[in-house]
Amino acid sequence: MSSLRAKIQDVFNEPACEQNRGKDAKARKEGCSKPLTPGAAAGGCAFDGAKIVLQPITDVAHLIHAPLACEGNSWDNRGAASSGPTLWRTSFTTDLTELDVVMGQGERKLFKAIREIKEAYGPPAIFVYPTCVTALIGDDIEAVCTRAAEKFGLPVVPVNAPGFVGSKNLGNKLAGEALLEHVIGTVEPDDAGPYDINILGEFNLSGEFWLVKPLLDRLGIRVRACIPGDARYLDIACAHRARAAMMVCSTALINLARKMEQRWDIPFFEGSFYGITDTSEALRQISQLLVKKGADPEILGRTEALIADEEAIAWKKLTAYRPRLEGKRVLLNTGGVKSWSVVHALMEIGIEIVGTSVKKSTVEDKERIKQILKDDNHIFEQMAARELYAMLSEHKADIMLSGGRTQFIALKAKTPWLDINQERQHPYAGYDGMVELVRQIDLAIHNPIWRQVREPAPWDCQPAVREELPSTRSETATVQAFKKFAGTMADDLGES
Known part of the structure; x- marks a missing residue:
């Protein structure tokens, strides 16, 4: 646990982070993310962040040393793609029970699981992730991984990022530390080149x-x-x-x-x-x-x-999309690198940015946005769902680009929405990706469904008041014809 504490402090003191350099010593020790509240999701824990960074390594077996529920982070949660191996899509867990915890069987069960994976799948390496439970009961993950690596002749990498140590972003960085300590530099290539x-x-x-x-x-x-x-x-x-x-x-x-x-x-x-x-x-x-x-x-x-x-x-x-999209207003509710890179990409074709979120952006990201937009009024740290709905329902934006969590706000406001986060179905990187992004925006904005859903519902429409209904006129004409016929018959009978 002392080594984990040292790694966390090292990450908090990251000198390459401009925001971190501007803090005093006390503030630097607290890290960049808000402290977690016990029992609150807080957008993901350190374990989740570490798994996100390492799971796209496609030929590795990812073993979660924890109770079964901790392996809720599935292989498809971020939409990463593989051109070959599919082992990363298989979930491995030691599935600790209460009896295992009480009787201290965690380390033995972990060693057995590593052996089973080695014999059944033969991966080039196994990554082992402790979680809150196994870290709190004191299982020595590093010792087990070291012993298993010697016994089975393959790298067994401990990823020491239990959920309670901090946020998802901290877990990202701890995953990088695991790669530095146990993976990068362990093999010398025979084909290194200048490019x-x-x-x-x-x-x-x-x-x-x-x-x-x-x-x-x-x-x-x-x-x-x-x-x-x-x-x-x-x-x-x-x-x-x-x-x-x-x-x-x-x-x-x-x-x-x-x-x-x-x-x-x-x-x-x-x-x-x-x-x-x-x-x-x-x-x-x-x-x-x-x-x-x-x-x-x-x-x-x-x-x-x-x-x-x-x-x-x-x-x-x-060129074909510019006349249809020039002047259209986009609300971008995302963060990180997309908070400035996507802004620049959309402005290149004449789209107006009415707002962009910088929730997970660094100081450098925010400075880039200011240089691109030339205005701080379009930048918001975090916008509540009620504020997002008000902005969209008042038609201040023609489309919202965000993640799946806020799509229903846009749909409730009857505003087009496009997924720009990890769950998206279309690639948007590179030259061809930019064309695809613009095409998807065009399809979303000009979809005829929006014209239909914005019309009043039939039950909200009051029918026009008419002086005389068609059925009444028809009935009156019938009665008048009958009376005329009856009068004619009466005259004929009187004459006879």
């Missing part, structure tokens, strides 16, 4: 990274390790031989990027693959870093040629 890079904080949601990797392949740039999206254990173990790195989500793995730069001299920058301009700039910075590390400068020219070709194709495809 190898790492991509950090990219989760390959809906296969987004597969839209970017072909661009790098065309430039002769090899992704040594994408951490964690569609990753393999061996790739991560060899990641220390990359020449440069790109950080996609600094809130998750900034500590990993900084320490890899310190230990193995791998320079990094933070960029985005959302939007045409940001994608082009990311490619330029990757090439420039590689040149600084010894690559042939001719790659700079090839990069500019590739950017020119891809931008021309993308803008030609977007």
